[in-house]
Amino acid sequence: MNIAPSRRRTGGALLAITAGALLLTGCVPNAAPSADAIAVKATDTDCAVESAKAQSGTVTFSVTNDGSKVNEFYVLGSNELTIVGEVENIAPGASRDLTVQVGPGDYFTSCKPGMIGEGVGQAAFTVAGEELSTSPEDDAIVAQYIGYVKAQSEELLPQVQAFVDAYKAGDDEEAKRLFPLARISYERIEPTAEQFGDLDPKIDYRKPGADEEGIPFTGFHRIEMDLWHDAAVANGDYAGDPDLTPLTTDQRAKVGDQLVADVTDLKDKVASPEFTLTLADITEGAKGLLDEIAAPDGKLPGEENEFAHTDLYDFTANVEGAEVAFDTVREAAVANGEDKLVAELDKRFDDMFALLETYGNYDDGFVSYDTVPQSERNELAAKLSALSEPLSKLTAAVVAS
Numbered sequence: 001m002n003i004a005p006s007r008r009r010t011g012g013a014l015l016a017i018t019a020g021a022l023l024l025t026g027c028v029p030n031a032a033p034s035a036d037a038i039a040v041k042a043t044d045t046d047c048a049v050e051s052a053k054a055q056s057g058t059v060t061f062s063v064t065n066d067g068s069k070v071n072e073f074y075v076l077g078s079n080e081l082t083i084v085g086e087v088e089n090i091a092p093g094a095s096r097d098l099t100v101q102v103g104p105g106d107y108f109t110s111c112k113p114g115m116i117g118e119g120v121g122q123a124a125f126t127v128a129g130e131e132l133s134t135s136p137e138d139d140a141i142v143a144q145y146i147g148y149v150k151a152q153s154e155e156l157l158p159q160v161q162a163f164v165d166a167y168k169a170g171d172d173e174e175a176k177r178l179f180p181l182a183r184i185s186y187e188r189i190e191p192t193a194e195q196f197g198d199l200d201p202k203i204d205y206r207k208p209g210a211d212e213e214g215i216p217f218t219g220f221h222r223i224e225m226d227l228w229h230d231a232a233v234a235n236g237d238y239a240g241d242p243d244l245t246p247l248t249t250d251q252r253a254k255v256g257d258q259l260v261a262d263v264t265d266l267k268d269k270v271a272s273p274e275f276t277l278t279l280a281d282i283t284e285g286a287k288g289l290l291d292e293i294a295a296p297d298g299k300l301p302g303e304e305n306e307f308a309h310t311d312l313y314d315f316t317a318n319v320e321g322a323e324v325a326f327d328t329v330r331e332a333a334v335a336n337g338e339d340k341l342v343a344e345l346d347k348r349f350d351d352m353f354a355l356l357e358t359y360g361n362y363d364d365g366f367v368s369y370d371t372v373p374q375s376e377r378n379e380l381a382a383k384l385s386a387l388s389e390p391l392s393k394l395t396a397a398v399v400a401s
Contacts, residue, residue, distance in 0.1 A: 037062035037097060040109070042071045042090065047111030047121025054102070056129035058280065058399055061098045061109075065090040069113040070296065075100055075125065076108040083195050085284065088115065088291045099395045101278040103132045115295070116212045137332070138279055145282050145328045146275070149189050153267040156185035160263045164256035167223055170249070176227055180310035183220060184362065186263075187317035188324070191288045196269050202262045206297060206306070207243065217243055219262065221305075222255050228307035235306065279329065283395040286325035289318045290388050300381055302369050312366035315380075316356050322391065323349045329398045338397040341390060348387040355383050 037060040039050040044067035063073040072088040075098070084107060085100035104127050110119035134142070163182035166174040186193075186204065193200035201210065203219045210217040225232045226247045238244055247255065269275060297303040299311040299318065326345055333342050360366035372380075 036060065040064065040073055040111075041066055042073060042111040042113070042121075043067040044069050044113045045120055047073065047109060047119070047123070049109050049123060049125065052124060053126045053128065056102060056104050056127050056132060058099060058101050059127070061087075061100075062095060063087055063090055063098060063111075064095040065092050067113055068092055070115055072112045072115050073098060074108075074110045074112065074119065075102070076110060076122075078106045078108075080108050080122070085280075086194075086288070088288070089295055099280055099284060099399065101132060101280040101399065102127050104129055116209055118213075132278070134279075141279065141328055141332060142277050142282070145325065146277060148324060148328070149192055150270050152185045152189045153192070153270045156182075157260075157263055157267050159185060161260055164223075164260050167227070168249075168253050168256045170252075172227055175223075176308070179220075179224065179227065179308055180305070180313035180366075181362065183310075183314060184317045186220075187292075187314045188289075188321035190292055190318070190321070191285050192270060193266055196266065199262060199266055199269075203259065203266070206303070207238070207241075208297070218255060218258050220259065223252075223259070224305060224308050226252070226255075231307040279332070279399050280395055282325050282329055283398050286322040286394065287388065287391055289322040289325070290384060290391065293318050293384060294381070294388075299369075300377065300384065302372075302377075305369070309368040309370040310366070311369040312356065312359050312372075313362065316353075316362075316366075319349070319352055319356065319387075322387075326391070326394065329394065333394065333397045336397055341393055341397050344390045345387075345394070348383075348390060352383045352387050355380060 040063040041048040075085040087098040110122040163178040299315040
C-alpha cells in the first residue's frame with residue numbers, strides 16, 4: 001500500500017475552488033474586499049450578489065457574512081450540482097474572497113448558512129465573452145496536477161477494498177487498523193469528490209450532515225460508527241438512534257460494497273477525458289484542503305473521526321495535498337516574481353509538518369486525537385493559520401487577471 005507521505009516537491013492533490021477562514025485559535029484576520037471584486041452579502045436567509053453577470057476569465061467574489069451563522073458561498077455549474085468554486089468557514093462579520101476562472105456560460109450562486117442543509121438565495125449568474133485560453137506552460141501545470149489526482153484516485157480504490165474486505169469478514173481489529181490508512185488518498189484529494197454532486201456525501205459525510213440533508217448515512221463514517229460501536233454509544237449524542245444498532249453481516253456487506261462502488265465511481269469520473277481543471281482550481285483548492293482541517297466539523301476540533309479519533313492521519317493528508325498543489329504551481333509563481341511568497345510557503349509547510357511529525361506517522365501510527373490536550377490543539381491551529389495566510393495569496397501570484 002503506497003501511503004508514505006511525499007515530501008518531494010513535485011505535484012498536486014485536490015481541486016475544488018475554495019478559500020476560507022480558520023475558526024479556531026490563531027485565525028487569519030478578515031480579508032479586505034478586493035477592489036474589482038463582485039460583492040456578496042450573505043445572511044442567514046439570503047445570498048445577495050451585487051451583479052448577476054461577468055466577463056469570462058478570472059472573477060473574484062468578496063463575500064461578507066452579515067448573518068449570525070458561519071456561512072459558505074458557492075458558484076455552481078449549469079446543472080446546479082457541480083461545484084465550480086466555494087469559499088467556506090466565513091464567520092459572522094468576516095469577509096472572504098473567492099477567485100475562479102470561468103468561461104462563457106450559465107452558472108448559479110448560492111450561500112449555505114450553518115454550512116449544512118439546503119442553500120439559500122440561489123440565483124442565476126451569467127458569464128459572457130470568449131472561451132478561456134491557456135498558455136502551453138499553464139496546460140503543462142494542469143496536466144501534471146490532473147495526473148496526480150488520477151494517481152491518488154487509483155491508489156485509493158485498492159486501499160478502500162482492503163479495508164472493506166476486512167470489515168465484511170468481521171475482522172474488526174484489522175478493519176480498525178486499515179480505517180485511517182484507507183482514507184489517506186481520499187483526504188489528499190477530498191475536494192475532488194465535492195465537484196461531482198452527491199459523491200462526497202456518499203463517501204464521507206458524518207451522521208449529523210446526512211441527517212440534516214435527509215440522505216442515507218453511508219460511507220467511511222457509517223462503518224466507523226459500527227466498528228467503534230462502544231464509543232458511539234458512550235458519545236451520548238446518538239442515544240436512541242437506529243444507526244447505533246450493530247450491523248448484521250449482510251448489512252455490513254451492503255454498506256461496504258456501496259463505499260467501494262462510490263470510490264470506483266470517483267476514480268472513473270477523474271479518469272474521464274472530460275475531467276479538467278484550471279490554475280485557480282489548483283491554487284484555491286489548496287486553501288480548501290486547509291479549510292477541511294479547521295472547519296467546525298473537521299480535524300482540528302476532533303469532529304471528523306469522532307469515534308475512531310484518527311483525525312491526525314486526515315490532518316496530515318490534507319496538508320500533504322495542499323503542499324503538492326502548491327508545488328505544482330511553484331514555478332509559475334517564481335516566474336511572476338513571487339520568490340518571497342514561495343520561500344515563505346516552503347517554511348510554513350516545513351513548520352506544519354515538523355509539528356505533525358511529533359504526533360506520529362503513517363507507518364507507526366499517530367496518537368489518538370482525544371489524547372491531544374487543548375493547549376496542543378491551539379498550537380496546531382496557530383501553525384495552520386500561519387500557513388493559511390500566505391497560501392491565500394497564491395492565486396494572485398499565479399493566475400493572471
